[in-house]
Amino acid sequence: MKKTFELEDLDCAHCAQKMQDAIAKIDGVDSVIVNFLSQKMTLEAADEKFDDILKQAIKTIKKVELDCTVVL
């Protein structure tokens, strides 16, 4: 499943890169792109694991940039 989410308050380009690298390392992630300019994250992972991986991705995002929220 491939879904795109809007990210609010993603203000630091460096952070976007860090998030992308960190989420890519999560087990089960097929691909992830965090686009700083359009403030969107596109996540691709297996259907059954998707919700779980999404939760982990959100945690990772918070770790990198505390104020950034994922619009679900």
Added chain:
Amino acid sequence: MKYRLTRKQKKMLIRIIAAGVLCGLIALITHLLEIEGILKLILFLIPYIIVGYDVLRTAGKNILHGQVFDERFLMAIATIGAFATGEYPEATAVMLFYQVGELFQSIAVGRSRKSIASLMDIRPDHAVVIRDDQELEVSPDEVTKGEIIVIRPGEKIPLDGTIIEGHTTINTAALTGESMPCDSGEGDRVISGTLNLTGLIKVRTESEFSQSTVSRILELVENSSEKKAKVENFITKFARWYTPCVVIGAVLLAVIPPVFTDISSWAEWSKWIGRALVFLVVSCPCALVVSIPLSFFGGIGGASREGILIKGANYMESLSKIDTVVFDKTGTLTKGKFIVDDIHPSQVSVDLLLDIASVAESYSSHPVAESIINAHKGHIDKSRLGKVEEIAGRGIKAEVDGEVYYVGNGKLMEDIRSDWHECHLQGTIIHISKGTEYMGHIVINDEIKSDSKDAMAKLKAIGVKKTVMLTGDKKAVADHVGEVLGLDEIHSELLPADKVSRVEELLKTSGTLAFVGDGINDAPVLTRADIGIAMGAMGSDAAIESADVVLMDDKPSKIALAIRTARRTMRIVWENIIFALGVKALILVLGAVGIAGMWLAVFGDVGVLVIAILNSMRALRRLPE
């Protein structure tokens, strides 16, 4: 353009103003009352914490997660260090300016995003669909394929489709940048995102909204920032070692000189630590990391407004370096619409010759065949046509009214030993022979586009070294077109596979090569070239998919504009790089030598950031002719 601050930004602004005012007041008070020591420290800590608490908190958290070279951590160290060396006002001012810089960056990026978004605001927001004989206003993504929608004059066309009722003129400026209106009536295709001007039309939709042209264009531009240019990758790599290097430099600067001058003197240590702290302040490559992708995004957004879709920053980069442009002839430099120019019969009437040829070609979809059929004024009775055999590279052998006719080129006439003769006129000549009895020939020409000549002149004017034409057409026709347009090289009578090999040869002797075609049957060549440019892509999915750069309308003169846009974007990118690195280097030197204090360094850094971002936005602007 009005830009509204986000809640987060408003809060920060309030904090900055509060801290700034307090800082100023406290500086005044401590100076007048000559307050020193612990009391002074505590007083200055107030604005410091007001403006900087989130930086300190994040710095602490990130350390726990192992991220040491985080700019917030370095800022925290720099300011705490300043407090430690007694520079209380400096420390607070540094934190204040740093937060001002961060806020500026946030606002500038937000504004840029908004500019680009409004530029790209070609997205239609509603559609009127007919269901159960009622007109319903819905969101465009609620309309399914095959439904009928109504579009009134003055409305944006919400979905791709075909007109089934009505007649109007359409303004395609939103997609192509051209404002010349286009007449459309029943049976004509319309494209989402264009503007319906004069008449009310009913359209049967041909795709869902997410697959419509306008959605695909927007998706293309948004995703373009994912294809990084070489410059971007270089800067990313550079940024990764820049920060650690500067930090190590700071440590060395703090430790080595005092060891050599006077290891016991706290004043010496604090002097050098102070200078080292300046290093920490300039250690963030943010100005580059933010402004460069922004420049490319702006460049791509600006180009799309002109009807030039560049699919990635890497293509923008290559586009700027083009020195050779290879054109396909038919459909690119010429209209691709063949018309019968003249009919030269031998011993038969004009009408008979045309009649036989039309019937023979009546099932063919080749453009040449179509032109013959179009020239025939009457009704073509296809039942007169019997067996048809295609002879590759030659023409056809067809049975018309029971008799065998050969319709094709001179080589075909030679093969069947007809007593044919050449035509003195330019063009594609179709000879017709009844058996071996020569009947005559029809002269067909492909009109050169009105702006092709201008296109070539523009390319030469901007410094493109070589212009080449490839075509399957015969030599005489190709040479004629090449001469009229002033092309450097002409390769004719090519089979599709030959085109690829010609391009491969040209690639060896050129710097960066672009191939321009109509995208539909040029896919392998488009892929082989350094840059594949598809023209006339409005509505053509195949063209949008296969090329790197897509021109929405079919004017070859847009190519020069595309190249100029790419060059300007690259110029802005390099301006930012040189400016940012130059100023930072200067600050590092001045800081090491002791001329630049910490707050001056932050000021410089913030200034560089804002200027770089503002400069990036220039990429959005329209290029003068």
